[in-house]
Structures are given as C-alpha cells and as structure tokens.
Amino acid sequence: AHKEDNPQKLLDMNRHTPVPHSYDYDLIVIGGGSGGLAAAKEAAKYEKKVMVLDFVTPTPLGNSWGLGGTCVNVGCIPKKLMHQGALLGQALQDSRKFGWQFTEEVKHNWMTMTESVQNYIGSLNWGYRVALREKKITFENAYGEFVGPHTIKATNKRGVEKLYTAERFLIATGERPRYLGIPGDKEYCISSDDLFSLPYCPGKTLVVGASYVALECAGFLAGLGLDVTVMVRSILLRGFDQDIANKIGEYMQEHGVSFIREFVPIKVEQIEEGTPGRLKVTAKSTKGNQIIEGEYNTVLLAIGRDACTRKIGLDKVGVKINEKTGKIPVNDEEQTNVPYIYAVGDILQDTLELTPLAIQAGRLLVQRLYAGSTSKCDYVNVPTTVFTPLEYGACGYSEEAAVEKFGEENIEVYHSHFWPLEWTVPSRDNNKCYAKIICNIQDNERVIGFHVLGPNAGEITQGFAAAIKCGLTKEQLDSTIGIHPVCAEV
Amino acid sequence: GKNEYDLLVIGGGSGGLACAKEAARFGRKVAVLDYVEPSPQGTKWGLGGTCVNVGCIPKKLMHQAALLGSAVKDAQHYGWNIAQPVHHTWSVMAQAVQNYVKSLNWGHRVQLQDKKVKYFNMKGRFSDPHTIHGLTKAGKETVVTAENIVIATGGRPKYPTHIAGALEYGITSDDLFWLKESPGKTLTPFVFNVSLECAGFLTGIGLDTTVMMRSIPLRGFDQQMASLVTEHMESYGTKFLKRCFPTKVEKLESNRLQVTWLNTDLGTEETDSFDTVMWAIGRDPDTETLNLETVGVKTNSETGKIIVDASEATSVPHIYAVGDITEGRPELTPTAIAAGKLLAQRLFGQSSELMDYDNVPTTVFTPLEYGCVGLSEEAAVQCYGSDNIEVYHAYYKPLEFTVAERDATQCYMKMVCLREREQRILGLHFIGPNAGEVTQGFALGIKCGATYPQLLKTIGIHPTCAEEITKLHITKRSGLDATVTGC
Numbered sequence: 001a002h003k004e005d006n007p008q009k010l011l012d013m014n015r016h017t018p019v020p021h022s023y024d025y026d027l028i029v030i031g032g033g034s035g036g037l038a039a040a041k042e043a044a045k046y047e048k049k050v051m052v053l054d055f056v057t058p059t060p061l062g063n064s065w066g067l068g069g070t071c072v073n074v075g076c077i078p079k080k081l082m083h084q085g086a087l088l089g090q091a092l093q094d095s096r097k098f099g100w101q102f103t104e105e106v107k108h109n110w111m112t113m114t115e116s117v118q119n120y121i122g123s124l125n126w127g128y129r130v131a132l133r134e135k136k137i138t139f140e141n142a143y144g145e146f147v148g149p150h151t152i153k154a155t156n157k158r159g160v161e162k163l164y165t166a167e168r169f170l171i172a173t174g175e176r177p178r179y180l181g182i183p184g185d186k187e188y189c190i191s192s193d194d195l196f197s198l199p200y201c202p203g204k205t206l207v208v209g210a211s212y213v214a215l216e217c218a219g220f221l222a223g224l225g226l227d228v229t230v231m232v233r234s235i236l237l238r239g240f241d242q243d244i245a246n247k248i249g250e251y252m253q254e255h256g257v258s259f260i261r262e263f264v265p266i267k268v269e270q271i272e273e274g275t276p277g278r279l280k281v282t283a284k285s286t287k288g289n290q291i292i293e294g295e296y297n298t299v300l301l302a303i304g305r306d307a308c309t310r311k312i313g314l315d316k317v318g319v320k321i322n323e324k325t326g327k328i329p330v331n332d333e334e335q336t337n338v339p340y341i342y343a344v345g346d347i348l349q350d351t352l353e354l355t356p357l358a359i360q361a362g363r364l365l366v367q368r369l370y371a372g373s374t375s376k377c378d379y380v381n382v383p384t385t386v387f388t389p390l391e392y393g394a395c396g397y398s399e400e401a402a403v404e405k406f407g408e409e410n411i412e413v414y415h416s417h418f419w420p421l422e423w424t425v426p427s428r429d430n431n432k433c434y435a436k437i438i439c440n441i442q443d444n445e446r447v448i449g450f451h452v453l454g455p456n457a458g459e460i461t462q463g464f465a466a467a468i469k470c471g472l473t474k475e476q477l478d479s480t481i482g483i484h485p486v487c488a489e490v
Numbered sequence: 491g492k493n494e495y496d497l498l499v500i501g502g503g504s505g506g507l508a509c510a511k512e513a514a515r516f517g518r519k520v521a522v523l524d525y526v527e528p529s530p531q532g533t534k535w536g537l538g539g540t541c542v543n544v545g546c547i548p549k550k551l552m553h554q555a556a557l558l559g560s561a562v563k564d565a566q567h568y569g570w571n572i573a574q575p576v577h578h579t580w581s582v583m584a585q586a587v588q589n590y591v592k593s594l595n596w597g598h599r600v601q602l603q604d605k606k607v608k609y610f611n612m613k614g615r616f617s618d619p620h621t622i623h624g625l626t627k628a629g630k631e632t633v634v635t636a637e638n639i640v641i642a643t644g645g646r647p648k649y650p651t652h653i654a655g656a657l658e659y660g661i662t663s664d665d666l667f668w669l670k671e672s673p674g675k676t677l678t679p680f681v682f683n684v685s686l687e688c689a690g691f692l693t694g695i696g697l698d699t700t701v702m703m704r705s706i707p708l709r710g711f712d713q714q715m716a717s718l719v720t721e722h723m724e725s726y727g728t729k730f731l732k733r734c735f736p737t738k739v740e741k742l743e744s745n746r747l748q749v750t751w752l753n754t755d756l757g758t759e760e761t762d763s764f765d766t767v768m769w770a771i772g773r774d775p776d777t778e779t780l781n782l783e784t785v786g787v788k789t790n791s792e793t794g795k796i797i798v799d800a801s802e803a804t805s806v807p808h809i810y811a812v813g814d815i816t817e818g819r820p821e822l823t824p825t826a827i828a829a830g831k832l833l834a835q836r837l838f839g840q841s842s843e844l845m846d847y848d849n850v851p852t853t854v855f856t857p858l859e860y861g862c863v864g865l866s867e868e869a870a871v872q873c874y875g876s877d878n879i880e881v882y883h884a885y886y887k888p889l890e891f892t893v894a895e896r897d898a899t900q901c902y903m904k905m906v907c908l909r910e911r912e913q914r915i916l917g918l919h920f921i922g923p924n925a926g927e928v929t930q931g932f933a934l935g936i937k938c939g940a941t942y943p944q945l946l947k948t949i950g951i952h953p954t955c956a957e958e959i960t961k962l963h964i965t966k967r968s969g970l971d972a973t974v975t976g977c
Binding site: 071076077080081084085088089091092094095097098099100101102103106107108109110111112113114116117120127131224354355356357360378382383384385393421422424425456458459460461462463464465466467469470471472476477479480482483 | 547550551554555558559561562564565567568569570571572573574575576577578579580581582583584586587590695824846849851852853861889890892893924926927928929930931932933934935937938939940941944945947948949950951952953954955956957959960975
C-alpha cells in the first residue's frame with residue numbers, strides 16, 4: 001500500500017484526467033456483496049472516502065437479509081453448511097460400519113439446522129457492519145440508482161431519498177433468481193433466496209432447473225431425508241463438462257433423487273395453505289404435448305439468475321448493458337463504456353459467477369485506481385466446485401471445450417475411477433469417484449483441464465489450480481509423489 | 491548357468507510389488523518372495539507389506555472411525571437428532587478393517603497371478619549375489635536364482651529391549667490393528683507420527699489414551715506445526731506426559747500393566763496402570779536374516795539401512811534396494827512405489843529416469859491432520875538464513891466448524907518462501923481437516939517451481955479451507971495478527 005500525499009499526482013500517474021469538482025466521495029460502491037465490499041475495504045486502505053450502498057429488495061414472498069451479498073446470505077455460505085448437514089447424515093450411516101452404535105432411527109430437524117445457519121450468517125452480517133465502520137467506510141442501507149453524471153439517489157426502506165456525488169462508481173449489484181413467468185410462480189414458489197431461511201421444513205420438494213444451484217439444493221435436501229424431484233428442461237449443468245454432469249445426475253438418482261427430464265412447469269396452484277402447504281404443479285413435455293401433474297409441499301425454482309442492472313438508472317449515465325442478458329460488458333480493467341464507472345462480480349458479461357473472482361477483481365481494480373498497480377485480474381483457469389452430494393471440482397477446459405478449441409487429435413485425456421479408502425469399510429459405491437485431466441499434446445502435454453468427482457473435491461482442486469497456473473505438464477504430474485492414502489493422489 | 495528369473499524381489503510390500511509388476515509389464519520373468527515373521531505377540535498377516543497390513547491403510551481407516559465419532563457430535567448441531575448414549579465397539583471396527591485388509595491381500599495375490607509374477611511365501615537369504623535360499627514356514631527350502639535382485643524388505647517396529655518388561659508385555663503397531671479386543675486404557679511412549687496417529691484415533695473412539703514423550707514430538711517435522719498438532723490432541727482429550735521416559739513394565743495380578751517412568755522435570759519416579767502399552771520408538775530395517783554380509787551389500791553402520799545410489803543400486807552389481815529399507819529416503823509408500831516402478835523401467839524398459847526425492851508431500855493423520863511439502867521453517871532458515879526467507883501464515887476457521895461449534899485454535903497454515911524477487915515457495919504446511927487432499931495439488935505446484943506471486947494469482951475455490959492458501963499475505967516478519975477475518 002502506498003500512501004500518497006498528493007492525490008493529484010496519483011491521478012496523473014493513473015492516466016486519469018484530473019477533475020476540478022469536489023465530490024462527496026472518492027468512490028461509491030453500489031452493492032455490498034463479495035465484490036463490492038472487497039473493493040470498498042481495499043479503497044479505505046488508501047485513505048479514500050468511500051461509501052457503500054446495499055439494499056435487498058424483498059423476495060416475492062417477503063424475504064430479506066443483511067449486509068454481505070449473495071454469497072454470505074443466500075449463496076455459498078448457507079449452501080455449504082446445509083450440504084455439510086447432509087454429508088453428516090451420510091457420515092452417521094458410515095459410522096455404524098466403523099463401530100459406532102446409536103439408535104436405529106435418526107431424524108433431521110430442519111429448524112435446528114436453519115437456526116444455526118442463520119445465526120452464523122447474522123454474525124457475518126454484523127462483522128461486515130463493524131469492519132466498514134472501523135475502516136471509516138460510510139454505509140447506507142439504501143437502494144442506489146444513477147440520476148445524472150457522477151450523481152446517485154439513495155432510497156432507504158422508509159422511502160427517504162438522498163443524493164450523493166462521487167468521482168468514481170463501482171457497480172456490484174449482483175443477481176437475483178429468475179422466475180418462470182407462469183401462473184402461480186411468484187405466489188407459491190420459493191427460490192434460493194428463500195430456502196436457506198425457510199421457517200419450516202420444505203417437505204416433499206420439486207426443484208425446477210438443472211443449474212448447479214438446483215442440483216446442490218436438491219442434493220442436500222435429499223440428504224436430509226426429504227423426498228426430492230428435479231424437473232429438467234434439457235441438459236444438466238449447462239457449461240460444465242457433460243461427461244461429469246451426467247455422472248453427477250446418475251449418482252443423485254441412485255441416491256434417492258427423482259428426475260423428470262424434458263418437462264417444464266406451466267402452472268402452479270395451491271391445494272392447501274400451510275407451512276408447508278400443498279401445491280399442484282402442471283408440466284408440459286418439451287418434446288410433444290404430454291401433460292403431467294404432481295403434488296408437492298414446496299416448489300423451488302432454480303432456473304437461473306438475472307443481473308440487477310435494469311433499474312439502477314444506467315441509461316441516465318449512458319452505461320451500456322447487454323439488452324438480452326442485462327449483463328455489463330467491461331474492458332480488462334473492469335471499466336464500463338463510461339470511464340468513471342466500473343463493475344465487478346456476477347453482473348459482468350462473459351465471466352464466471354464466483355465470489356473469489358469478484359473479490360479478486362474488486363481488490364485489483366482498486367489497487368490500480370489508487371495504488372499505482374498495474375495488475376489485472378486473471379480470468380483464465382479459475383477453479384470452481386459444485387457441492388452436489390458427490391462433489392465436483394474443475395479447473396480449465398471441459399472435454400468438449402478442449403476438443404472444440406484444440407481438436408480431438410491434439411488433446412489427450414487421462415482418466416481413472418477411484419474408490420476413496422473411507423468408502424471401503426462402509427461399502428459405499430466403488431466406481432463412482434472419478435478424475436480426469438486433459439492435456440494439450442502440442443504444448444508439451446500441458447494440463448489444460450482438471451476434473452475430479454469425489455469427496456472434498458474443492459480441497460483437492462485448489463492446489464491443482466495453483467499448479468495449472470504454474471504451467472503444469474503431464475510429466476510433472478507423473479513425477480510428483482502422491483500422499484497416501486488420500487483421494488487426491490490418484 | 492542361466493539365472494532362473496530376470497528379477498527377484500525380496501519383500502512383497504509397496505516398493506517390491508510395484509517393481510515386480512512393472513517388470514512383468516516388459517515381459518520379464520519375475521518372482522516375489524514375501525514372508526511375515528510373526529511379531530513378539532504372535533501377530534502376522536498376508537501379502538502387501540506394511541502399508542496394507544499394519545500401516546497406512548488400517549491407520550487411515552481407524553482414523554476415519556475416530557473422525558466419524560466427531561461427525562456424530564457435529565451432526566447434532568446440524569439438526570440430526572441422535573439419542574444418547576453413543577458408544578464405540580472396537581470389535582466391529584477392527585473386524586471391518588481387518589476384512590478389508592484381507593481383501594487387499596487377496597487382491598495382490600490375484601494381481602501377481604494375472605501378471606504372471608511367481609509368488610513364494612518364503613523367507614529369503616543370500617548365498618551369493620544371484621542366489622537366494624528361501625525357507626517356508628514349514629521349513630522347506632527352495633533355491634532361486636535371478637539376474638537382478640531387489641531388496642524391499644521394509645522395516646519392523648523397534649522394542650526398547652533395555653526396559654524391563656517391554657518385550658514381554660508391550661505391543662507395537664504390528665499388533666494394534668489386529669487386536670480382536672479393545673486395547674482399553676493405553677500408553678504410547680515416545681513420539682513418532684505413528685504413535686501420535688494411533689493415540690489420536692484411540693482417543694477419538696473413546697479410549698483413555700496417554701502419550702509419553704522424552705523430548706520433542708515429530709522429530710524431523712516442522713516443530714511449530716508439531717506443537718500445534720500435539721496442542722490440539724491435548725484439547726481433544728489425549729493425555730500427554732512430557733519429558734518422561736519409561737523405566738519398567740510389570741504385569742499385575744489383574745492382568746493389567748504397571749508402568750514406571752522417570753519424570754525428568756521433577757526428577758521423580760511415577761507410576762500408573764494401563765491395559766495396553768504400545769511402543770512407537772521407530773522402526774528397524776528388516777535386514778538381519780538376509781545374510782547381506784555374505785554378498786557384501788553395504789549398510790549404514792548406525793541405522794542398519796541399505797546404502798544405495800541415485801539409481802537405487804547397492805554396493806553389489808545387480809542388487810538393488812527400494813523403500814523403507816534404504817538409507818536417507820523418506821519412509822513412505824508412494825515414494826517406494828515410484829522408486830520401484832522407475833527402477834523396473836530402467837532395468838528393462840530402456841528408461842534413464844531417476845527417482846526425484848525432492849519435495850515429497852506427506853500427511854500426518856492425527857485428529858487434526860497435518861499436511862506438508864518441502865522444507866520446514868527450521869530447515870529453510872538453516873539452508874538460506876532467516877533474512878533470506880519470508881514466511882506467510884494464517885490462522886483460519888473451517889466453515890463447517892462454525893455451526894458445529896468446534897474449536898479451530900490450531901487450524902493454521904504457513905508458506906515458507908525465498909525472499910528474493912521471484913519468491914519461490916520452499917515449503918508449505920497446513921493443519922486442518924482433509925490436510926492430505928489440500929496438500930496434494932500444491933505439491934504439484936511446488937514441483938513446477940511455484941512462486942508466491944503465482945499462488946496469489948490463483949483464484950480460490952469458495953468455500954473451502956484450501957482457498958486460504960491462495961490468500962496468504964501476512965508475514966511472520968510483520969508481527970501482525972494472522973487470523974483470517976471473514977469473506
């Protein structure tokens with residue numbers, strides 16, 4: 001961190017035209033999520049005057065949450081904790097084979113889990129409020145929208161409006177779940193925005209969608225003992241390696257999740273009110289005229305997320321967005337077409353929607369703006385993990401993408417099924433865990449894709465991602481000794 | 491005359507079997523001799539060596555049993571209703587583990603058969619550089635000759651024979667995994683990773699366990715990490731008797747064992763009774779009955795291990811050695827396997843690739859696991875000087891510990907780097923759940939010459955423990971608080 005006593009000089013250094021106006025703030029961040037908070041905290045390090053605006057428009061069912069964004073409140077954090085709850089259910093079964101004895105009947109209490117998870121999230125919300133205060137970042141729980149050059153209007157819960165000006169703006173408003181646009185969707189269906197704080201057990205659930213959100217939620221709900229069905233329009237995990245996506249689906253099916261493929265809901269009606277109530281779902285085949293009906297306690301929509309960019313006044317300042325997707329195109333320095341307005345996180349066009357990426361991009365952006373850095377965020381070979389019951393970690397190209405980019409004859413795929421040692425004694429599946437690496441033959445067999453399906457996939461994949469960043473080749477992989485006995489040595 | 495076999499391997503463990511199977515791939519005539527001398531307590535086992543029978547495999551499975559005990563406790567915080575009491579039955583676990591190990595013995599037998607490797611269940615000794623005399627349990631002798639011989643007999647646990655009663659009444663890891671009945675209240679004197687790992691899982695399944703250490707734990711490992719590991723075990727319930735060493739073991743009328751020891755701090759003699767005393771003072775190379783002197787294979791006078799060069803060759807042409815028996819090599823299954831395979835490839839496959847023993851990753855499977863690769867902080871300081879290295883570190887809390895209300899005081903990681911511009915990573919140390927899984931990929935990175943800046947450029951996977959490694963930025967030098975705070 002460099003403490004510059006001449007801001008003018010700093011601006012010159014960064015090749016920005018010095019501005020004669022005196023603004024309320026150096027930087028206003030719209031959106032207090034992963035990207036926004038990271039950027040704000042970084043800017044405060046360089047003694048900039050920063051404001052963060054964060055506001056959660058309640059869900060159709062009236063649900064809302066505190067500071068921290070999607071990840072903390074309705075994303076990664078509660079998802080992983082509930083996934084852990086489901087894994088522990090499996091661990092209870094395994095433990096009997098390892099000699100642990102307790103009553104046959106073991107039931108799960110949704111409220112106990114949800115309360116613990118929400119308490120933890122509350123502590124994170126609180127932690128962020130404190131951190132912003134300590135770093136002297138002004139925080140307003142208000143909805144921000146542009147009203148003119150360098151000016152935004154902040155409207156709080158009670159409708160009180162205030163105007164603020166800033167030299168620069170960072171849009172980090174993220175996304176919200178999409179609805180189907182069918183009768184009954186907003187009245188009776190829930191989304192991931194509601195699931196993690198649902199004040200009653202969801203019961204028999206229909207999950208609509210085949211995104212990682214859909215599969216992760218369906219996965220842990222089933223793991224907690226609920227009757228779960230997933231309705232899929234076409235393929236699973238679009239954009240991910242399809243070979244692995246199918247293995248994930250197969251595994252879930254073998255472990256109690258029902259799939260209805262090639263159908264879409266056309267109507268949701270309420271049969272009975274309650275917590276949960278009873279809902280009737282009517283669905284139509286994508287391949288013909290067949291209509292089916294089903295009864296569920298809960299319908300969870302997970303068909304995708306829409307960027308929160310349509311109602312923040314971007315037209316007033318001329319920021320271009322992709323009209324179809326709502327996403328904002330930026331250059332490789334996260335700058336929009338308006339030079340003093342930047343964007344990071346899920347709202348960016350053509351990037352992976354991941355917390356660590358948003359954080360990294362936000363931090364590096366601020367370092368470039370205020371600390372004379374030239375480092376740009378590296379969007380290549382970003383690792384990710386899908387926390388389905390059988391976890392999937394990946395970094396780099398999927399097999400299809402590699403074939404398309406390099407040609408089938410120029411890539412080599414090495415693969416292996418493996419049986420985690422911990423699964424042997426409890427007699428769990430011996431041919432489901434799987435790992436594959438994709439190498440570019442023409443580039444010294446450089447590893448361009450890494451995929452692992454098995455327990456702790458995230459922990460395994462992280463290190464490999466670092467190695468891939470170092471230009472890992474197959475030869476180096478072969479010559480590295482494995483740690484025994486772990487899954488990662490495979 | 492012609493030798494009967496192209497390759498004879500003495501010792502059917504990790505290194506030996508890997509070498510034999512690889513040689514068979516090249517169409518060679520290969521034989522393996524494997525024999526298990528029963529332990530002083532009478533325990534013996536099948537084909538596969540230490541790792542499979544009395545090492546890594548049963549150890550990790552019993553470690554898993556202990557971890558599952560913690561999982562049962564955690565589960566209740568996550569909403570699972572489990573009626574108390576919850577208790578553990580040794581015999582259910584032991585039988586499950588032993589059955590699995592036996593299936594592996596069987597698997598190895600089948601594999602050798604499939605690959606047309608001849609298997610002799612015999613104890614071998616040299617009569618000349620190409621001739622081995624093998625003796626079966628029944629006393630029948632067979633002579634086998636081979637062009638090349640690989641010694642891979644591994645090691646066996648040491649007994650402190652100078653301590654009265656140690657041999658008669660104590661057991662070792664050779665016996666622990668095959669016990670039919672619970673070991674009960676257990677004492678494990680001296681502290682190598684074996685004893686810590688065993689003490690850890692014994693505590694985890696509910697047994698009263700005490701570790702006795704004369705000086706430092708985990709000699710050879712990074713000492714800061716070693717103390718965090720033992721600190722955790724202490725808070726986990728394992729008792730530690732520090733700076734003590736046993737002087738005698740006696741049997742009581744009740745069949746329990748009375749152990750007397752000297753507390754070097756207080757200078758007093760203390761005593762207590764236990765059901766089991768398990769020695770873990772190190773392992774001796776299994777070379778005594780091989781008759782190495784006859785053929786002139788040189789061993790290290792202090793350790794007794796076989797001296798080999800970078801190509802695993804001993805002092806006698808055509809005689810090689812791999813695995814725990816070799817001097818100066820890590821005592822790990824994967825290195826033995828890799829060395830055995832490469833040796834076979836050099837002998838029969840026209841390869842010239844030598845084994846790279848640098849930056850071998852390993853994991854200690856204590857209740858809170860410790861994974862590491864590369865240099866310890868002490869070794870790095872010694873090698874480069876403390877001014878030339880930078881240590882990045884962090885205390886973190888695994889997400890899953892939050893709801894489970896588990897103590898994460900010892901969840902810690904550090905990266906030792908060169909200080910000069912490139913900042914190459916010399917060593918990585920991680921304590922936390924799934925340490926092996928976390929460490930493996932980074933070991934690869936270090937093999938590729940990873941630098942600190944490259945690590946920082948790697949985006950983390952969220953939420954995991956491993957991602958904290960990509961976010962390390964507080965140095966020890968700065969003296970700043972290294973606790974990770976929030977997202």
